[in-house]
Amino acid sequence: MKTLENQTLLFDEDCPLCQVYTTSFIKAGMLDENGKKSFSNLSEDEKNFIDIERASNEIALVDNKNKTVIYGIDSLLKVIENSFPWMEKVGNFAVIKFLLKKLYSFISYNRKVIIPNKKTEKTIQCTPSFNxxxxxxxxxxxxxxxxxxxxxxxxxxxxxxxxxxxxxxxxxxxxxxxxxxxxxxxxxxxxxxxxxxxxxxxxxxxxxxxxxxxxxxxxxxxxxxxxxxxxxxxxxxxxxxxxxxxxxxxxxxxxxxxxxxxxxxxxxxx
Structure with a gap:
């Protein structure tokens, strides 16, 4: 697997599915050892250039070097396409990408009713907007x-x-x-x-x-x-x-x- 370096996925630590696939990316060598980070552990510097509300709805991939961010299905496709270049054409085909975005939103906006979690006292929580x-x-x-x-x-x-x-x-x-x-x-x-x-x-x-x-x-x-x-x-x-x-x-x-x-x-x- 080709490793996508200096990139970090911000994941919802209360979402088992999010934990599984971000950990799998690292174990498979698709991301380096710093390739995932809990949403609740964002630094003050990261909060300045990350859209917190959007990152709650769509998993964010942070470029640690350039301090840029992409969100949702685009972030997942970038990780996958880096290891499987042929996926770039498939994933970016207009109809397929449209369907992937809709499926991602369907799951993301409903993830707290699919797998609920206890209310916590965290100062920042990865809770999707109500849609x-x-x-x-x-x-x-x-x-x-x-x-x-x-x-x-x-x-x-x-x-x-x-x-x-x-x-x-x-x-x-x-x-x-x-x-x-x-x-x-x-x-x-x-x-x-x-x-x-x-x-x-x-x-x-x-x-x-x-x-x-x-x-x-x-x-x-x-x-x-x-x-x-x-x-x-x-x-x-x-x-x-x-x-x-x-x-x-x-x-x-x-x-x-x-x-x-x-x-x-x-x-x-x-």
């Missing part, structure tokens, strides 16, 4: 993914009424609206942050159900095992939801209303 467009897109993506998984999984349980996509969509939207009713005293950013976390729990549950859906294509899985797997998944989701409620410092009763709504829906359809 309504990308938050709503994330919620819509999560609803679609969850609905497709639940629709296919419900087909494996014969005692349940035959599922359909519309029914799963109503359940997902109803759950969001029902939970939001208990947060009316909070502002809309708090509500959307919670809904983002709620939908991450749903995605997590969908991923846990996916192995059964795949195995069922090749094996005849006993229905009791399918039901047991589903029950275990719901329990894990409940615990993860509870953990996130604690991190967000929201009322504990949201965990119980989260269970109440789908149970009521299930009773109605049965």
């Amino acid at each position: 309504y467009k990308y938050r709503i897109l994330y919620i819509a993506f999560a609803i679609l993914m969850t609905d497709l998984t639940l629709y296919n999984f419900s087909e494996l349980i014969t005692d349940l009424p035959k599922g359909n996509f519309s029914k799963e969509l109503i359940l997902a939207l109803g759950q969001i609206l029902f939970q939001s009713l208990f947060l009316m005293k909070f502002d809309k950013k708090v509500i959307l942050n919670y809904v983002g976390n709620l939908m991450t729990v749903s995605i997590f549950g969908s991923l846990l159900l996916t192995p059964i859906l795949i195995l069922n294509q090749f094996l005849s899985i006993p229905e009791i095992m399918i039901i047991g797997w589903f029950g275990t998944t719901v329990l894990i989701m409940f615990l993860e939801h509870f953990r996130r409620i604690k991190l967000l410092e929201l009322p504990n009763y949201l965990c119980y209303t989260w269970v109440l709504f789908p149970l009521s829906f299930l009773i109605l359809i049965l």
